[in-house]
Amino acid sequence: MSVAASIASGTLGGRVWFYSNYHCNLRCAYCLTESAPEVSRRELGKEEILARGREARELGFTAFGVTGGEPFILEYMPELVSGLGAELPTVVLSNGTAFNERRLREVEPLADLPVHVQISLDHPDPDENDEMRGPENFRKVVEAVPKLVERGIGVRIATTLEDPDAVDPEERERLCELHRSLGVPDEDHIVRPIINRGRAMTNEMGVLAGYEQLDPELTLTADGAFYSPFGPTVRGGRLDTDLLVSRTTSPLREPAEALLRIAESRPPGHDTSIGIN
Amino acid sequence: MTQAAASAPSLVPLVEADQAPILARPYFPAAGPASPLTASLAHVPEILEVALPFVGRVLGPTALDARTKEIVVLRTSALMECSYCVQTHTAAALDSGLARAQIEALRGEAGIEEAFAAAGERALIAWVDEVALGRGAVGEEVTVRAREAMGDPELVELTLVVGATLMLNRYCTALRLPTSAATLLRLAEEGLA
The missing domain is CATH 1.20.1290.10 (AhpD-like)
Known part of the structure; x- marks a missing residue:
């Protein structure tokens, strides 16, 4: 089966993920990649991402995702996302704390493209939110989201929880009221579990997820191609390789076909239930 | 020809079974450690899955004894x-x-x-x-x-x-x-x- 046919049939996820970088201005307690200000950047690079993106479209992929690290601390991120969004629908995962006035002006062209910025917000109370994500995170997010929405940019809110099924309904409703008040409708609010990899594993948080539980979504990093955006995690400063597909990322057909072989060989009855967006 | 004992540690970490990439897993034994050759090649799974069958075929059983x-x-x-x-x-x-x-x-x-x-x-x-x-x-x-x-x-x-x-x-x-x-x-x- 070709890559395009496998995407059409659902065997392969249609979205290609790019880990633009690994460094971040925050140090979240459950971060999959142990991202922090001082870690190695390991940038994939704007031209590399755009080139692989063009290949991905030709192969039949249907969407892009950009994550990190914090993508928007890279100067060229607005330009990069514009380039990706001109090819295919794109979602960028962000902590939402890097949108100063200059940055807001730079992302304005994204309003005309099929681009969403997916911003993390875990709790309706600032203190509890910031306990996991760092000081001032809540304030910066609730300031940034309306400004993005006002500019016509698609915004999603992602809430990451230890156990999404166990959350207090009242607390959940307050969170939903909050994102609605910021201009983000319910259909753009994603609630997902913490994955027990990276710093979450160190801190004994989250749910276990092997490749049997994850969607096969081609994920490119500076270290190679992975099975899922949950794959290129870091623990104890060491990159996890259990979900590495190949070090080769170009031509994109190579990791795409390797991922397809893996997806087709998954045991019958596999239970895919966890997505990053 | 003298053979110095391999006293220095491996120059690259040997990939352990729980970190074996998906395509490399079939080459890891169900129990016990993989060979150092396998465990090192696992850093590059797309090479491993070509190199190990090649090595196995050339050095393994064929028409030659x-x-x-x-x-x-x-x-x-x-x-x-x-x-x-x-x-x-x-x-x-x-x-x-x-x-x-x-x-x-x-x-x-x-x-x-x-x-x-x-x-x-x-x-x-x-x-x-x-x-x-x-x-x-x-x-x-x-x-x-x-x-x-x-x-x-x-x-x-x-x-x-x-x-x-x-x-x-x-x-x-x-x-x-x-x-x-x-x-x-x-x-x-x-x-x-």
Whole structure:
């Protein structure tokens, strides 16, 4: 089966993920990649991402995702996302704390493209939110989201929880009221579990997820191609390789076909239930 | 030729089973550690899944008998002073039926003429020596002896075995792959450490 046919049939996820970088201005307690200000950047690079993106479209992929690290601390991120969004629908995962006035002006062209910025917000109370994500995170997010929405940019809110099924309904409703008040409708609010990899594993948080539980979504990093955006995690400063597909990322057909072989060989009855967006 | 023990740790971390990439997992044993060759190649799974079947096919069972192949592999490895390969293939040579004296001769610790009576095997070893260590074409006299001792398919395959072994010798030596504890224990018990 070709890559395009496998995407059409659902065997392969249609979205290609790019880990633009690994460094971040925050140090979240459950971060999959142990991202922090001082870690190695390991940038994939704007031209590399755009080139692989063009290949991905030709192969039949249907969407892009950009994550990190914090993508928007890279100067060229607005330009990069514009380039990706001109090819295919794109979602960028962000902590939402890097949108100063200059940055807001730079992302304005994204309003005309099929681009969403997916911003993390875990709790309706600032203190509890910031306990996991760092000081001032809540304030910066609730300031940034309306400004993005006002500019016509698609915004999603992602809430990451230890156990999404166990959350207090009242607390959940307050969170939903909050994102609605910021201009983000319910259909753009994603609630997902913490994955027990990276710093979450160190801190004994989250749910276990092997490749049997994850969607096969081609994920490119500076270290190679992975099975899922949950794959290129870091623990104890060491990159996890259990979900590495190949070090080769170009031509994109190579990791795409390797991922397809893996997806087709998954045991019958596999239970895919966890997505990053 | 002396074989220094692999005392330094591996130059690259050996990938453990729980970190084995999906495409590399079939090459990891269900229990116990993978070979250092497998565990190092697992850093690049797309190479591993080509290299290990290639190595397994060239060095593993084919129309040629295991004893002949081990003569080639052990001799080449000794010439290249690859302690990992010499130790690993000393054990394999014992399993293939090579006598202790022949193993010592192949390792350069005794004379070939005394250990190998058959002219064909001596011709093979001379061929291996020139292919492994020589530069340019193999000398005429060694070539004539090899042609007399081997048919075309044998000459092709055994020359490829030398080449594959040379690749592994330099790979294992440069990356300082450690010989497995089980192999070292066996060699100690056999007095061939």
